[in-house]
Amino acid sequence: MSSSSLTPNLPESLTAGQVVRYSRHLLLQKFGSPSRSQDAQLHLLKSSVLILGAGGIGSTAILYLAGAGVGRLGVVDSDVVEIGNLHRQILHGSSSLLAGKKYTPEKKVRSAAMRVAHLNPDDVEVIEHDVVFDATNALDLVCAYDLVVDCSDNPRTRYLASDAAVLCGRTLVSGAAVGTEGQVAVYNFPSIGFETSPERIALGGCYRCLYPLKGGGVLSGDAMGGASCSDAGVLGPVPGIIGALMSVEAIKILLSRSLSDGVCKGQSVGPTLSNQLLMYDAAECGFVKLGRPTGRKCQACCLAAEICLKSKGVQKVPSEPTERMRTAMAKLFYTVEGTRGPSCGTSSCYVSLTNRQWDISPAEYAALMNVKLSEGKDGDIMIKLMKKHVLIDVRSPRQFGMCNLPWAINWPLVDLVATPPIPPKYIYKDMKKNKTAKEMSAMLLTDVLEVITNGCKLPAYVVCRRGIASAKAVTFLRQNCIKGKKK
Ligand SMILES: [Zn+2]
Numbered sequence: 001m002s003s004s005s006l007t008p009n010l011p012e013s014l015t016a017g018q019v020v021r022y023s024r025h026l027l028l029q030k031f032g033s034p035s036r037s038q039d040a041q042l043h044l045l046k047s048s049v050l051i052l053g054a055g056g057i058g059s060t061a062i063l064y065l066a067g068a069g070v071g072r073l074g075v076v077d078s079d080v081v082e083i084g085n086l087h088r089q090i091l092h093g094s095s096s097l098l099a100g101k102k103y104t105p106e107k108k109v110r111s112a113a114m115r116v117a118h119l120n121p122d123d124v125e126v127i128e129h130d131v132v133f134d135a136t137n138a139l140d141l142v143c144a145y146d147l148v149v150d151c152s153d154n155p156r157t158r159y160l161a162s163d164a165a166v167l168c169g170r171t172l173v174s175g176a177a178v179g180t181e182g183q184v185a186v187y188n189f190p191s192i193g194f195e196t197s198p199e200r201i202a203l204g205g206c207y208r209c210l211y212p213l214k215g216g217g218v219l220s221g222d223a224m225g226g227a228s229c230s231d232a233g234v235l236g237p238v239p240g241i242i243g244a245l246m247s248v249e250a251i252k253i254l255l256s257r258s259l260s261d262g263v264c265k266g267q268s269v270g271p272t273l274s275n276q277l278l279m280y281d282a283a284e285c286g287f288v289k290l291g292r293p294t295g296r297k298c299q300a301c302c303l304a305a306e307i308c309l310k311s312k313g314v315q316k317v318p319s320e321p322t323e324r325m326r327t328a329m330a331k332l333f334y335t336v337e338g339t340r341g342p343s344c345g346t347s348s349c350y351v352s353l354t355n356r357q358w359d360i361s362p363a364e365y366a367a368l369m370n371v372k373l374s375e376g377k378d379g380d381i382m383i384k385l386m387k388k389h390v391l392i393d394v395r396s397p398r399q400f401g402m403c404n405l406p407w408a409i410n411w412p413l414v415d416l417v418a419t420p421p422i423p424p425k426y427i428y429k430d431m432k433k434n435k436t437a438k439e440m441s442a443m444l445l446t447d448v449l450e451v452i453t454n455g456c457k458l459p460a461y462v463v464c465r466r467g468i469a470s471a472k473a474v475t476f477l478r479q480n481c482i483k484g485k486k487k
Pocket residue numbers: 205206207208209296297298299300301302
């Protein structure tokens with residue numbers, strides 16, 4: 001799949017140690033005759049895969065690809081290991097949270113490299129990409145590997161990964177998991193411009209073909225509904241199952257390709273999930289395989305076809321991006337920019353994350369209130385706080401129920417921005433000013449705020465988990481009614 005410059009110089013036969021290590025692969029009928037099966041394993045050792053995300057899905061994808069002897073794994077992740085990751089992200093361990101006895105979280109890419117070094121030290125190299133995968137680096141990263149495996153947790157990265165894969169002629173294995181459900185698909189297989197059969201090329205649609213972006217970058221909604229594990233929760237093993245399935249697809253695709261020119265030779269272990277979507281429901285113990293619509297009519301596929309037409313005669317999959325690819329990526333980037341990130345609850349009030357002038361830190365908030373936040377459970381202090389301000393918690397009722405500041409009102413963002421707005425289900429008696437629930441539900445947003453801020457005498461602060469939903473809420477409130485602040 002890659003040009004020879006991308007692959008390390010390896011001997012043309014397996015060592016005795018490798019024959020033992022990969023013996024269960026070599027025994028597989030699907031790997032071909034005994035001599036062919038050694039070639040298949042050598043092929044994996046010479047292959048490279050770019051993995052986006054070393055989280056729950058990435059954990060098993062990385063471990064199985066490393067175990068299978070895929071020679072070079074590029075891991076892209078800019079996060080550090082957190083304790084809330086460990087119920088599903090089995091690539092990392094509790095030791096990644098500490099350096100000595102001090103809380104010093106380790107970078108996920110470092111943790112991944114260390115784990116792979118334990119698993120398969122001689123045959124697998126991990127390249128640590130401690131960066132955010134974005135439009136400025138997507139093409140360079142994708143072009144440096146044979147195949148892309150997208151284990152990210154947000155639609156924005158999925159579009160970027162798909163666009164870059166289409167433009168660079170790489171196949172993309174994409175997966176997602178949230179709650180008790182997951183899905184896997186293979187995109188851009190075969191790839192535009194590097195395959196011989198036009199009929200087959202028409203089959204290998206991309207992520208953007210399946211989930212077209214509407215005008216203004218608003219998502220039409222993928223099968224996961226744009227939800228993320230950090231907002232909706234996830235059953236620990238589910239992303240692991242999805243990552244394992246993705247590693248199987250990756251191995252099948254690598255084995256179907258020629259390393260010299262990247263062109264599909266068809267000698268695969270079996271058919272891939274190209275033109276299909278595999279859905280997994282852990283609650284119902286079921287898998288469903290859905291057919292995907294054929295045809296390549298999206299903007300990315302059209303741009304890729306245009307580039308290939310202009311580069312007539314060039315049949316090798318490119319090892320670095322050309323200027324034409326960069327220009328096409330820049331065009332596509334503008335359509336992705338407005339899509340929702342991992343936890344932006346609603347597309348109706350998109351807020352640029354650079355628009356943060358109303359932010360205040362927890363320490364600043366505590367100083368303003370002149371109280372230690374831990375003292376707020378004391379009844380007298382709580383009353384004192386409630387006379388000073390109104391704190392609106394815009395997280396979901398479930399998240400609010402898990403942990404909250406007792407003087408806060410839970411007003412979920414989705415209710416606050418609804419038309420007409422849905423008032424908070426529970427507000428303190430003093431604030432209601434003898435309004436009934438029916439009267440409250442008939443009120444305009446401004447009137448609801450007037451009630452809960454005691455006739456606009458109290459300043460309103462907004463809180464959420466990571467500062468994204470509260471930024472949206474403050475922007476929405478400022479645009480639609482009062483002057484508010486957020487924490
Ligand atoms: Zn497409």
